[in-house]
Amino acid sequence: MLYLTIDQDVARLILGVSSIAVFIVSFISLRVDWKRKAEQYGQAAAVLSEMKLDYKILRGIKDEKVIIEKMQSVSKSLNNLPVKIPxxxxxxxxxxxxxxxxxxxxxxxxxxxxxxxxxxxxxxxxxxxxxxxxxx
CATH class of the missing domain: 1.10.287 (Helix Hairpins)
Structure with a gap:
């Protein structure tokens, strides 16, 4: 039977490096906040899909006043999106x-x-x- 033997100094080095790696990954995960970003992207997608539906409805309307009001509302909604494209x-x-x-x-x-x-x-x-x- 083959037994793996690891020198005690090598084992300490492996544990030290892996603990530093775990710390770095957890720190990055904490700073990035993936869950919040995903929620923001979801909100932006919902708002944009609603705007697309409104646009399809507006294409059939001839009243300029209604169109202008809706476009102002759309402009306001676009400015309030939680995620902006750089x-x-x-x-x-x-x-x-x-x-x-x-x-x-x-x-x-x-x-x-x-x-x-x-x-x-x-x-x-x-x-x-x-x-x-x-x-x-």
Whole structure:
């Protein structure tokens, strides 16, 4: 039978390093407060989905006064969102969203196609159109 023998100094070193690692992880977890952030993101998602529904309803309304009142309410709601998108991340997130929408349309047209190939096609089309428009 094989017995693992660990030197007492090595065991102390392992315990010391692991206790420091646990302390660092717990400190980071305490500082970040994942639960509160998740709740804030949930609240923001609920508010934004409600706004999207209101927008769909407003598209059918012709009364400008009602539309203006609702837009002011929407503006106030947007300013009170618990989570803000930093300006530095906005363009990257917008591009990601647009790619997802384009990929979703491709999947709808070609449901049996490989997602990997569809992503490549979306990328090629976008870059081709960009280069074509730069010439003009």
């Amino acid at each position: 300006e530095t991340h906005f363009l990257k997130l917008k591009a990601l969203h647009k790619r997802k929408v384009a990929l979703s349309k491709m999947v709808t047209k070609h449901p049996g196609a490989s997602i990997f190939l569809l992503r490549i096609i979306v990328w090629l089309k976008s870059n081709y159109n960009l280069l074509k428009n730069l010439k003009d």
